[in-house]
Amino acid sequence: MALEVQFEKRLAAYNLNVAFSCDADPLAVLGPSGAGKSMTLRCIAGLERPDRGRIVLDGRVLFDSSRGINLPSRERRIGLLFQHYALFPHLTVAENISFGLDSLPTVERDARVKRQIAQAHLAGFENRSPRELSGGEQQRVALVRALAIEPQALLLDEPLSALDTHLRSQIERQLIDTLATFRRPALFVTHNMEEAYRIATNLVVLTKGRVAAHGPKEEIFRHPPSLEVAQLTGLKNSSRARQISTNTVEALDWNCILRTHQSISSPPKYLGIRAHYVDFLEAASCVSSGANVFPCWLVRSSETPFRITLYLRLHNPPDGTGEHHLQAELFKEKWLRIREHPQPWHIQFSPESLMVLPE
Amino acid sequence: MPLDLSPIWISLETSLTATAITLVIGVAAAIWRANRRGVGPALLDSIFLLPLVLPPTVVGFLLLLIFGRNGPLGRLLSHFGATVVFSWPATVIAAAVVSFPLMYLSVRAALEQVDAHLLQAARTLGASEWRVFRRVALPLAWPGILAGTILAFARALGEFGATLMLAGSIPGRTQTIPIAIYFAVESNDLHQAVAWSLIDIFISLAMIAGTYYWTHLQNPARPRWTRASESRR
Numbered sequence: 001m002a003l004e005v006q007f008e009k010r011l012a013a014y015n016l017n018v019a020f021s022c023d024a025d026p027l028a029v030l031g032p033s034g035a036g037k038s039m040t041l042r043c044i045a046g047l048e049r050p051d052r053g054r055i056v057l058d059g060r061v062l063f064d065s066s067r068g069i070n071l072p073s074r075e076r077r078i079g080l081l082f083q084h085y086a087l088f089p090h091l092t093v094a095e096n097i098s099f100g101l102d103s104l105p106t107v108e109r110d111a112r113v114k115r116q117i118a119q120a121h122l123a124g125f126e127n128r129s130p131r132e133l134s135g136g137e138q139q140r141v142a143l144v145r146a147l148a149i150e151p152q153a154l155l156l157d158e159p160l161s162a163l164d165t166h167l168r169s170q171i172e173r174q175l176i177d178t179l180a181t182f183r184r185p186a187l188f189v190t191h192n193m194e195e196a197y198r199i200a201t202n203l204v205v206l207t208k209g210r211v212a213a214h215g216p217k218e219e220i221f222r223h224p225p226s227l228e229v230a231q232l233t234g235l236k237n238s239s240r241a242r243q244i245s246t247n248t249v250e251a252l253d254w255n256c257i258l259r260t261h262q263s264i265s266s267p268p269k270y271l272g273i274r275a276h277y278v279d280f281l282e283a284a285s286c287v288s289s290g291a292n293v294f295p296c297w298l299v300r301s302s303e304t305p306f307r308i309t310l311y312l313r314l315h316n317p318p319d320g321t322g323e324h325h326l327q328a329e330l331f332k333e334k335w336l337r338i339r340e341h342p343q344p345w346h347i348q349f350s351p352e353s354l355m356v357l358p359e
Numbered sequence: 360m361p362l363d364l365s366p367i368w369i370s371l372e373t374s375l376t377a378t379a380i381t382l383v384i385g386v387a388a389a390i391w392r393a394n395r396r397g398v399g400p401a402l403l404d405s406i407f408l409l410p411l412v413l414p415p416t417v418v419g420f421l422l423l424l425i426f427g428r429n430g431p432l433g434r435l436l437s438h439f440g441a442t443v444v445f446s447w448p449a450t451v452i453a454a455a456v457v458s459f460p461l462m463y464l465s466v467r468a469a470l471e472q473v474d475a476h477l478l479q480a481a482r483t484l485g486a487s488e489w490r491v492f493r494r495v496a497l498p499l500a501w502p503g504i505l506a507g508t509i510l511a512f513a514r515a516l517g518e519f520g521a522t523l524m525l526a527g528s529i530p531g532r533t534q535t536i537p538i539a540i541y542f543a544v545e546s547n548d549l550h551q552a553v554a555w556s557l558i559d560i561f562i563s564l565a566m567i568a569g570t571y572y573w574t575h576l577q578n579p580a581r582p583r584w585t586r587a588s589e590s591r592r
Contacts (some may be wrong), residue, residue, distance in 0.1 A: 077485075102486075
């Protein structure tokens, strides 16, 4: 059970050039809009033709430019869930689901549609028109329709983006369950890194048509290979860096010398630290003894119901330009304690949470 | 003098036949055009649309050149012992040619309006191109195709100039209602002109009523919509 993808396609803005594979564990294709995510899915589904390359599903060659093979969509047996679902507006829910089953005998087709409808908790909706359904119900019908043909692989194009926020977590839960029982290659495209992390096992990070990272999600979030990938995984603080010794680095934009945990193999280009890892020292005793401790001043802040983001300036009080060096994110409880202390506050970059980025 | 009713049947038969021909050719041309870009198809487009902008007499004159005794098609047909000019088929050809652009434009617009994602979804579900067309594109484009058919029929029914050039006015054979009206007025027979005009108005009204009935009760997209709004709570 594997989908192997490797192709190039010339697009107006850049060349799409991707290579990755997907087994029975769900794979998220993460990237900013316009990175070529949807185009990649469309090429796999056979709706677009790559210029060069090879796409193989379970040993079945779907596309191979060197051998002149390009199976049409209808022969690929790949389920595709469109971003806006693409339900047939002139057909009922049941007719939509049975659309791909016309080669089956009527009795078997009806039985399968009935079973699918029951499984997806859509009983009672059979004769409704798609436009009478809520967004979540439409998504479910589209997913059931794609799964009804018993596809060898499933592709989902931003499956949750068209839903209201309050529905999203519930539908996401159902999607995770569906993918868990599918047990065949499943790819889903998203620009939301938290969604990607929750749903997928493995990640492909796509930027400007290139695979910037490919691997298990934990690995990519912990050790992003580049600044670009780190930022896509939510990194807010980065600085250009210059190596001093095997475990000390100068952060040029922050104007400080930092000890790192990893001993550095290749020369670092950037240093990064996630906003929630920026640590505030409350006891004065730690300030003199700890490593990587620096004074900082508050430039401005931004609140959500339970958390606060502080924009901080290192070494000197704010100069009135509003420029900050770092963002720190913390729970309100801690913030209430910290603001009792006079500035400068002291923050620590713990060596374990510093990211050393070679590019 | 009792009215010779043959122009009614000639008009109806001509218009229906011409509309059936333009429907088939118009849909085929629109499908062909839908998947093509470039200068060639665009040039062909302007030829398709020419009968809409040319005066009907010019269209009729050109048809006369093509189908006449020395025209390319006329000579070909005379080999088989057939002449088109001043025959009933000539009324059909004239009506079909002038009504074709309306059909072609309507069908093309209707097909272009169908969301491409729906066609692609059908393909990923294993549907052949024919099935994609018959089950998805055609039903969704149907209201537009129907509108084109009505327009084409109305244009064919009212056709005068090209018909007179190519088919002449032979009572009982090529004389349609508009031509009968023209010659009635010319020979100062106002009673007959009024009678034919009233009949034409009646046919037109019946046609409008018929399509209204059809689009509201037969069109597959509509009744479901009305049922939908009723069944909601």
